[in-house]
Amino acid sequence: MSSQKLVVVHELYPELAEQLAECFDLTHFTRVTTQEDMTAFRAALSQADAYVGSGIRFTEELLEAAPRLKVVASVSVGVDSYPVEAMRQRGIVLTNTPDVLTESTADTGFMLMMMAARRAGEMLDMVQNHEWKASLSRQHFGVDMHGKKLGVVGMGRIGQSVARRGRDGFGMSVNYYNRSARPDVESALGARRVELEQLFRESDFICVTIPLTAETEGLIGRHYLAMTRPRAIFVNISRGRVVREDELAACLQDGSLYYAGLDVFEQEPLPADSPLMGLSNVICLPHIGSATFQTRNAMCDLAVENVNRVLAGEQAVTAV
Ligand SMILES: NC(=O)C1=CN([C@@H]2O[C@H](COP(=O)(O)OP(=O)(O)OC[C@H]3O[C@@H](n4cnc5c(N)ncnc54)[C@H](OP(=O)(O)O)[C@@H]3O)[C@@H](O)[C@H]2O)C=CC1
Numbered sequence: 001m002s003s004q005k006l007v008v009v010h011e012l013y014p015e016l017a018e019q020l021a022e023c024f025d026l027t028h029f030t031r032v033t034t035q036e037d038m039t040a041f042r043a044a045l046s047q048a049d050a051y052v053g054s055g056i057r058f059t060e061e062l063l064e065a066a067p068r069l070k071v072v073a074s075v076s077v078g079v080d081s082y083p084v085e086a087m088r089q090r091g092i093v094l095t096n097t098p099d100v101l102t103e104s105t106a107d108t109g110f111m112l113m114m115m116a117a118r119r120a121g122e123m124l125d126m127v128q129n130h131e132w133k134a135s136l137s138r139q140h141f142g143v144d145m146h147g148k149k150l151g152v153v154g155m156g157r158i159g160q161s162v163a164r165r166g167r168d169g170f171g172m173s174v175n176y177y178n179r180s181a182r183p184d185v186e187s188a189l190g191a192r193r194v195e196l197e198q199l200f201r202e203s204d205f206i207c208v209t210i211p212l213t214a215e216t217e218g219l220i221g222r223h224y225l226a227m228t229r230p231r232a233i234f235v236n237i238s239r240g241r242v243v244r245e246d247e248l249a250a251c252l253q254d255g256s257l258y259y260a261g262l263d264v265f266e267q268e269p270l271p272a273d274s275p276l277m278g279l280s281n282v283i284c285l286p287h288i289g290s291a292t293f294q295t296r297n298a299m300c301d302l303a304v305e306n307v308n309r310v311l312a313g314e315q316a317v318t319a320v
């Protein structure tokens with residue numbers, strides 16, 4: 001066992017857990033939820049050389065209490081819960097897990113679009129609650145996806161993967177909103193770059209895959225949601241705080257937005273008193289974008305490889 005101290009806050013597959021226990025002085029938390037867990041976590045981090053995990057809001061104060069820390073390997077692609085600048089100033093390498101989760105996350109986005117299009121949540125409830133008494137009528141119909149207009153907000157890795165599914169699998173035309181123009185994507189997918197307003201006005205399906213940053217926080221609210229087409233479907237697989245959730249719920253309630261599919265929320269787990277709870281025209285998933293065995297294992301492998309490289313004085317594979 002090495003003398004280097006590693007703190008992990010994540011579920012690991014058994015072989016990786018064994019390997020880490022052999023190679024490091026390891027403190028492993030599956031999750032940190034209670035105040036007791038947090039105290040134990042802080043104590044372990046204060047001695048740590050490296051951290052692997054997700055689900056922890058890394059404050060500057062936490063960093064200050066961890067003077068030996070050299071590398072923080074997030075098991076996520078999003079790095080909105082880390083003080084990136086403060087870490088840079090302290091010389092702590094922050095790494096994430098791009099690419100390996102792109103396809104699974106795009107699948108989740110597409111699943112939400114399909115579920116919302118065919119109102120799958122309502123239909124499942126009807127069967128489970130023994131309310132399916134006769135063949136269904138127009139009041140239960142959904143909308144088609146093939147041949148429709150898809151609007152992608154954030155044409156990065158996941159956005160492109162969603163767009164590819166829409167175009168190649170469903171013959172959808174693609175509009176996108178992105179900070180920089182992507183001529184490569186425009187020629188590969190026939191996508192057209194538009195302003196956000198045009199995207200919301202024209203799309204039948206809107207999928208948000210933009211990261212949460214100071215510029216994107218609260219970007220999407222009633223202003224855009226209420227200009228959607230009569231049976232438009234809005235899906236968010238990025239971060240809850242990119243959308244003003246109270247305005248989203250109000251638009252779903254008053255019918256200015258037809259339907260939504262959400263994997264991410266302002267507060268997670270979604271609180272029982274959320275205005276989204278109880279709405280029939282929203283499908284809510286518990287942040288499962290990348291949650292498959294294969295993808296989560298690959299994310300953990302990449303995070304560990306990043307730690308090993310940085311501790312060995314090498315470049316991380318995926319530094320932020
Ligand atoms: N639901 C889930 O479980 C998951 C959620 N995610 C979320 O998805 C996000 C995207 O991941 P990924 O596709 O890999 O990231 P990428 O960095 O590949 O893509 C992000 C895209 O957003 C664009 N963008 C960033 N800021 C702005 C802005 N202010 N205005 C317009 N466009 C902007 C970028 O533009 P540019 O080309 O100019 O840089 C880039 O094209 C993650 O940050 C994470 O929050 C990721 C995985 C799983």
Ligand SMILES: O=CC(=O)O
Nearest residue numbers: 075076077078289
């Ligand atoms: O939300 C997940 C991520 O990888 O970011």
